[in-house]
Amino acid sequence: MSDKPEKFIDENGIRLDGRRVDEIRPMTVEMGVLTRADGSCYLEWGNNKVLAAVYGPRELHPRRLQRPGEALVRYRYNMAAFSVEDRIRPGPSRRSTEISKVSGEAFEPVVMKQFYPSAVIDVFAEVLQADAGTRTAAINAATLALVDAGIPMKGLVAACAVGKVDGQLVLDLNKPEDNYGDADLPIAMTEDGDITLLQMDGNLTVEEVNKGIEMVREGCEQIFAIQKAALLERFGTAEEEEVLEDAELQAELMSEEEEVSEAAEEEDAVEESEDLEAAETEDPEDVEVEEAEAMFEEDVTEFEVNEEEAEEEAAEVNEEDIASEPEGEESTEEEGEKYEQ
Amino acid sequence: MDRKIVIPGQLLSDKEKMAGPGTYVKDGKVYSLLYGIANVKNKVSVVPFSGKYYPSRKDFIIGTVIDVTPSNWIMETGSPYDGLLHVSEYPKRVDSSEMRKCMSIGDCVIVRIKDVSKSMKVELTMREPGSRVLTKGRIIDVVPAKVPRVIGHSGSMVSILKKESNCDVFVGKNGRIWINGKSDDMDHLAAAIEMIERESHISGLTDKIGRFLRNEPEEVAESDADELIEEERSTLPAKEDNVTEETCRKVDALLDDEVDEA
Incomplete structure (x- = not known):
């Protein structure tokens, strides 16, 4: 306790690490750092170093934890044994269990859990180096990891702390301010400014809390x-072409599906399985024939013949014959089955 | 059609009616739900960059049997939800006791999704042409978001892969690709698919993959004499192309210089 500084803020309003009272520490982020995770983010915030990984949505075991209408978001905050000067005992502690709970709930209003009923989204936030404000750093990293994993979200979540030292409110506490300050008030909020996490350590007046929340808003x-910026840069410039091309293909595939989804089902009868995708662009005439055929459960190509051109027709009849054979077998089998049942 | 990269919570439109897949409406305005590309046509939709496979009706996928119950095969589908294949959905009539003889744990199968219920019960069927148990070949995993890449515009990439590698290829919607052919060919094809996934930003990728599959040096070294000659033959014109391209560029540069001087 001897290393408590005499003054946290000098006469010029500059803090120990050279920041002003309403300034946050420099933050750098990197996404997609873990290839085995579905989404990941490495974040450095001052001297904090946090690694967040998201797995899922995936199947939840044990089954009794499953929620029939929505996904479960499991958040695990953990400090590495080497993250602080005195080694901390590995494994969940009272503190980390509590932080895990409240941090997980901070994502409640943004994650679209109803899209993945009875599944689980696992978020792991690992603190590699701690320097005050690790829970807020972990939340900031976890948000990006969730986005990276392609989880549907209504928006982002940011977190920042405000505290009181030397009787003055300061934004984003550093280690000495956190250790020897009078209060610490970590807050997480959505882009709309809705507060999703608020904890307090120490004493603050109502006015100070209100002012602190406003300061956090600025910080967030x-x-x-x-x-x-990190999200938009990730697929910026060089890869922009790729992602746009991807989107084009995706959109094309989707529209094809819409248009021909009914038709494709029938069409596939004459196609090899490998040609499925190609098959979707087939002549609609074939489809009509096959649909009709399916309706009457017999070969109706004869009726179509007049309308067709001679060459096409011959090829089609052949195809129909081939296709209808196994169908016939199937239907008889089906009947047999019904009998036995 | 207008496109741009969007992030969750980004405002896409002021008109509520524009809301399409991957978006949500709040206070009459449309916002993005996903990190991906927004496509604006008559509606705004967002196609995500990443994410797990989400089972939807009529998709052909490659599943792996993980359990056999008295009336169902349970399959892993690459999504958060397991698929159920009822005995009656097997192309032949199978007795309950015989089920393991048809498909056992670990078998990979091309199946079609028959239905997906609201509580995400995925029902599969094999009563579809093309649906079958895979006994040979290999399965390669790609990110489901890259599947359209591997297929290409109206199947152009798949047909190149098939033609140039002499392998059978089936691309499941869940990002699993089945390939079958000679061992060397499959190695080569696997490398090509990996390349598609890695270098998908290169324009003219389909051509590049085609060239890659035709004349990779390692392939020449490993294949037997007859193939070697063929490989060399196919290599030569490509080299010539390079030369002509280079000369063209030089000529262009010279011409430019002349113009500048003039």
Whole structure:
């Protein structure tokens, strides 16, 4: 306790690490750092180093934990044994269990859990190096990891702390301010400014809390800007062409599906399985024939013949014959089955 | 059609009616739900960059049998939800006791999704042409978001892969690709698919993959004499192409210089 500084803020309003009272520490983020995870993010915030990984949505075991209408979001906050000067005992502690619970709930309003009933989304936030404000750093990293994993979300979440030292409110506490300050108030919020996490350690008046929340709002704005920049840069410039091309293909595939989804089912009868995708662009005439055929359960190509051109027709009849054979077998089998049942 | 990269919570439109897949509406405005590309046509939809496979009706996928119950095969589908294949959905009539003889744990199968219920019960069927148990070949996993890449515009990439590698290829919607052919060919094809996944930003990728499959040096070294000659033959014109391209560029440069001087 001897290393408590005499003054946290000098006469010029500059803090121990050279920041002003309403300034956050520099933050850098990197996404997609873990290849085996579905989404990941490495974040450095001042001297904090946090690694977040998201797995899922995936099947939840044991089954009794499953929720029939929505997915479960499991959040695990953990500090590495070497993250602080005195080695901390590995494994869940009272503190980390509590932080895990409240941090997981901080994502409650943004994650679209109803899309994945009875599944689980696992979020792991690992603190590699701690320097005050690790829970907020972990939340900032976890948000990006969730986005990276392609989880549907209504928006981002940012977190930042405000505290009181030397009787003055300061944004984003550093280690000495956290250890020897009078209060610590970590807050997480959505882009709309809805507060999703609020904890407090120490004593603050109502006015101070209100002012602190406003300061955090400012801080979170900056964090959102950093997060958004990271997201937009990830597929920027060089790869932009790729992603746009991907989207085009995806859209093409989707529209094809819509248009021909009914038809494709029938069409596949004459196609080899490998040609499925190609098959979707087939002549609609074939489809009509086959649909009709399916309706009457017999070969109706004869009726179509007049309308067709001679060459096409011959080829088609052949195809129909081939296709109808196994169908016939199937239907008789089906009948047999019904009998036995 | 207008496209751009969007992030969750980004405002896409002021008109509520524009909301398409991958978006949500709040206070009459449309926002993005996903990190991906927004396509604006008559509706705004967002196609994600990443994410697990989400089972939907009529998709052909490759599943792996993970359990056999008295009336169902349970299959892993690459999504958060397991698929159920009822005995009656097997192409032949199978007795309950015989089920393991048809398909046992670990078998990979091309199946079609018959239905997906609201509580995400995935029902599969094999009563579809093309649906079958895979006994030979290999299965390669790619990110489901890259599947359209592997297929290409109206199947152009798949047909190149098939033609140039002499392998059978089936691309499941869940990002599993089945290939079958000679061992060397499959190695080569697997490398090509990996390349598609890795280098999908290169324009003219289909051509590049075609060239890669035709004349990779390692392939020449490993294949037997007859093939070697063929490989060399196919290599030569490509080299010539390079030369002509280079000369063209030089000529262009010279011409430019002349113009500048003039």
